[in-house]
Amino acid sequence: MDMSGEQRIEAPRDVVWAALNDPEILRKCIPGCQELDKHSDTEMTAVAVIKVGPVSARFQGAVTLSDLDPPNGYRITGEGQGGVAGFAKGSAEVGLVADGDATILRYSVSAQIGGKLSQLGGRLIDATARKMSDAFFKRFAEEIAPDDAAPRSAGERISDRNRIAAQPVSAAAVPPDRRLRPETSPGLPDASVSASWVSWLNILVLAAAVIVIASVLVIGGAPRPIPAIAPAGSSIDLSSAIVLFLLLAVGYLAGRQHEASRASISDRHLLLALLARRTGAPEA
Template identity: 60%
Template sequence: MEMTGEHRIAAPRSVVWEGLNDPEVLRRSIPGCDTLEKTSPTEMTATVTAKVGPVKASFGGQVTLSNLNPPESYTISGEGKGGAAGFAKGGADVKLVEDGDGTLLHYAVKANIGGKLAQLGARLIDGTARKMADDFFTRFAAEMEQRAAAAPAPAPTPAAEPVAPAPAAAEIPIPIPVPAETVVTPPSPADAPSFATAEPIPAPQPVPAAGPAPAAAPAPKPAVAAPPRPVPPPAAEPSRGGLSPAVWITALVVIVLVLLYLYL
């Protein structure tokens, strides 16, 4: 028996993948499933009561997961035995495809049936298998939608607040020292020196050179009156500040002689 189908589940692909690997979710979704336990990360055991036409039996079996490619696809295979009712053996390839905010689940089933179940006819068995598959996906989709609704919504990323520009540094005026204006006060007439009343500055007098200390004079003898000597007339002193008259006369005579020599 072969069967393919597709179902859309209104839940993210990651949520659907988790549900397909959750034993409790699968137990509630499989019609007639009594128990389903996970014995390892890839193995589960289950007991299912199913009715196909007039035959009703309880099947116990083991399910194995392989070709794991989370969260996109895997292969599920298993075998169930129902005693006198017969047995079922097969597997299914499951693939998950994102579809907007939901997920498309594709499956392809291959199974073999033996015993009394095989005698009921392929049409009856196919009809029963399709009905069980529809029931399974209806329950499974409801479980996933509830789980997606209960999941907390991701907190929105807060928008970065605009950073206010740093205030420009206030310019502090620096006082520039201004030199005070120097006021020159003219001297008053009373403070001005009077050149009219200024006394003449005497000319410096020659200082006599210091000679050897005089020897001690002998005891004075009684003075003898000497006859008076004639006093010669004082010689003419040279004029201060210019040449003597003799020099001027000599210079004039030389000048006159030169002129006479040039013009005669």
């Protein structure tokens, strides 16, 4: 597998070089890296958990730096073992080029993969490698960014939201309360009042159903599945009775809701007719 690319990092070249040789910064930036220990200026060991498609493995490996040319670049070679998942080894050329106050980092990677990882296909492996590379450089840029360019913390963002929420709202921005409620004719009951008894009835029926089912489960255990066709001569068991009770409860609620809606409309028309007769106005 071969991969190359470049990244522009908003930091001076000497800062980027120092960060590339800092094991703590590298540990934070390498996706899945759990341990990274520096034993000398050119030798490090690492432990990382890497997931490629359906294969996930914990790799233990050694990294060696060579051809050091500070702050222009170096060559890095490494090899890792992931148990039954396979192995990976390769090398990379890393170069740093100053670009004003920023740095252009160029890299060229050549790697070999064996074991189960090699059976996943080149496209999946390449896509995973590029995704990990993008994640590394994004985190790396955040780690070495100047303090004034660092992203705001979550606490600062929450403080801004609280300050905006605490600002007074003008009266013109809030509509009067009377616009929020529909106007009703004098002497006519509110529609929510005429339908409130239906809601309470629904709640009572559902509560009764829950109580009955809970009592049956406590006494007789969980219901058994009901066969599609009952054997000849068999009686309806406890599970069938529970299902029938639920169906009846749901049907009853649906019927009451429909009747209540029709009754509410009829009552409203009747009240309008009575009101029209009293005032002498034509009936609606």
